[in-house]
Amino acid sequence: MAFISQAQVTQASLQASGLTCAMCARSVYKNLESLSFIEKIDTDLEKSSFLLSFKEGMEMDADQIRKKVEDAGFSVASLRITVSFTDQQVINDQHLTLNGKVYHFLNIKDQALSGEKSLLLIDKSFLSAKDYKKYASATKMECFKTGVAGACCNKDGISVNTRIYHVTM
DSSP states (O other): OEEEEEEEEEEEEEEEEEEOHHHHHHHHHHHHHHHOOOOOEEEGGGGGGGEEETTOOOOOOOOHHHHHHTTTTTTEEEHHHHHEEEEEOOOOOOEEETTTEEEEESSSOOOEEEEEEEEESGGGGSOOOHHHHHHHHGGTTHHHHSSSHHHHHHTTTTTTTOOOEEOOO
């Protein structure tokens, strides 16, 4: 069963891998600031991380963030998004549609979410290979391997080839 809800993604914490100097971080920063939905970027050079604040009313796109990091010559080591929920039920190994984007929750307790919650994207292109492998046994659904809806997601009314983001708390 898929749930549909409205929630605002307010910010994200991005850790990039491969940064070796301030110029590397600057390259990633310049690429990220070109995204129209980003309002502000704070950089922590010691941790190779970026705190991204999003413009109110605009939808964040994790794949665009990843692409901008890769275009700068680096990769995403982790991407954690902060989502503002209003009494939203989430169920382990189930899909939730938030503002038109589909999220598949893994390794969580079934619960109602209210207030700001931090979600870690656990798709292959948002984690190290080691961390991705750690989550691979959390579901038998094919969408985890591909990042897009397949026959496994039809029961939830999600069209084949719809982008699905896999998250945990």
